[in-house]
Amino acid sequence: MIRPARVxxxxxxxxxxxxxxRLALLILVALPLTFYLANAADPYAPVxxxxxxxxxxxxxxxxxVLAARSVDPRLVQAGFHPRELLLGRLLLLAGLGxxxxxVCAVVVILISAPPRPLVVLP
Amino acid sequence: MLxxxxxxxxxxxxxxxxxxxxxxxxxxxxxPSHDRALSVAxxxxxxxxxxxxxxxxxxxxxxEAHGVGKRYGRxxxxxxxxxxxxxxxxxxxxxxxGAGKTTLLRICAGLLAPxxxxxxxxxxxxxxxxxxxxxxxLTAEEHLVYFGxxxxxxxxxxxxxxxxxxxxxxxxxxxxxxxKDLSGGTRQKLNLSLALLGEPAVLLLxxxxxxxxxxxxxxxxxxxxRWRAAGKAILVVTHMLAELSRVDRVVELQVRTVGxxxxxxxxxSRG
Numbered sequence: 222m223i224r225p226a227r228v229x230x231x232x233x234x235x236x237x238x239x240x241x242x243r244l245a246l247l248i249l250v251a252l253p254l255t256f257y258l259a260n261a262a263d264p265y266a267p268v269x270x271x272x273x274x275x276x277x278x279x280x281x282x283x284x285x286v287l288a289a290r291s292v293d294p295r296l297v298q299a300g301f302h303p304r305e306l307l308l309g310r311l312l313l314l315a316g317l318g319x320x321x322x323x324v325c326a327v328v329v330i331l332i333s334a335p336p337r338p339l340v341v342l343p
Numbered sequence: 344m345l346x347x348x349x350x351x352x353x354x355x356x357x358x359x360x361x362x363x364x365x366x367x368x369x370x371x372x373x374x375p376s377h378d379r380a381l382s383v384a385x386x387x388x389x390x391x392x393x394x395x396x397x398x399x400x401x402x403x404x405x406x407e408a409h410g411v412g413k414r415y416g417r418x419x420x421x422x423x424x425x426x427x428x429x430x431x432x433x434x435x436x437x438x439x440x441g442a443g444k445t446t447l448l449r450i451c452a453g454l455l456a457p458x459x460x461x462x463x464x465x466x467x468x469x470x471x472x473x474x475x476x477x478x479x480x481l482t483a484e485e486h487l488v489y490f491g492x493x494x495x496x497x498x499x500x501x502x503x504x505x506x507x508x509x510x511x512x513x514x515x516x517x518x519x520x521x522x523k524d525l526s527g528g529t530r531q532k533l534n535l536s537l538a539l540l541g542e543p544a545v546l547l548l549x550x551x552x553x554x555x556x557x558x559x560x561x562x563x564x565x566x567x568x569r570w571r572a573a574g575k576a577i578l579v580v581t582h583m584l585a586e587l588s589r590v591d592r593v594v595e596l597q598v599r600t601v602g603x604x605x606x607x608x609x610x611x612s613r614g
Binding site: 226227230231234237238241242288289291292294295296298299300301 | 452453454467468470472476477478479480481485488489490492493494495521537540541
């Protein structure tokens with residue numbers, strides 16, 4: 222049975238683990254940002270920013286999974302349902318993705334000033 | 344018997360079950376293939392008397408593995424392995440490197456699926472792996488919360504119980520010290536404490552004392568006595584033959600070359 226409180230614990234611990242990888246997180250954000258800024262004049266620069274943001278979240282996911290790979294079986298043995306680990310991790314990464322998307326949107330609006338910035342919204 | 348079957352895998356392992364006390368003689372589960380390669384592990388007289396004095400062993404095993412087989416590719420790691428541990432009983436699992444001790448423990452813990460055989464467990468299992476299965480970038484307290492949640496403890500209860508366990512083993516790590524900055528022995532104390540969270544009925548300990556200083560090592564075996572007195576079933580992998588007197592029974596996993604006569608390959612274990 223999946224228990225929300227335990228999913229939150231997984232997300233919390235995964236978040237603590239990820240936030241302590243400061244250098245990795247910095248590179249994950251700085252690299253696509255630099256790439257975007259170097260091509261800011263390009264009309265497709267906002268698209269590059271979006272791709273870069275996705276890359277950053279994927280990189281964070283990679284760090285999260287690799288760090289937990291050796292411990293997850295033990296956590297499941299101890300009592301976690303595998304889906305609780307999966308949901309907790311997804312919860313954290315989705316939250317991180319939303320934050321990065323918001324930051325990315327602000328940067329793109331400020332720098333590229335697209336004529337219709339909300340065009341992607343339904 | 345096996346020697347006449349050249350198509351069998353080149354290496355095979357058999358589980359040899361010894362018995363540390365005459366009163367427990369009928370508790371040792373013999374392999375069905377006893378006639379093939381099994382020999383009885385030697386008794387430990389010291390352990391026998393200790394075991395006999397201390398407590399009564401439950402009649403039903405809390406952990407029972409029967410006919411367990413496991414192979415990785417063509418390599419047979421376990422074949423027809425049997426072991427049973429009752430509540431209030433401590434069993435040492437010994438054997439040379441590569442004999443399949445860790446594999447058997449992982450199968451008993453449910454971390455690995457056997458290719459053959461069955462494992463039955465009655466109660467919660469605490470598993471302490473050989474290599475500390477901890478997250479490098481979490482502190483000891485965060486580990487307690489994380490693993491405590493797994494066994495159904497809330498944050499406060501997990502921290503309270505965890506700190507008590509850590510103190511029992513003389514844990515000296517700071518509250519904010521990350522696991523990666525702990526010494527090997529201190530990490531192992533954390534590792535062992537995590538396995539004990541939630542009062543498991545069955546303890547599977549894979550050389551849990553690695554890196555312990557002498558005092559903690561002695562203390563560990565005192566804890567084994569206490570857990571046993573509390574009715575837990577304990578299966579501990581050990582290479583420390585001097586400490587076999589502290590357990591009720593000794594189970595030896597043996598490596599045997601199929602095709603050779605059993606005299607060449609079956610070893611007599613020691614108490």
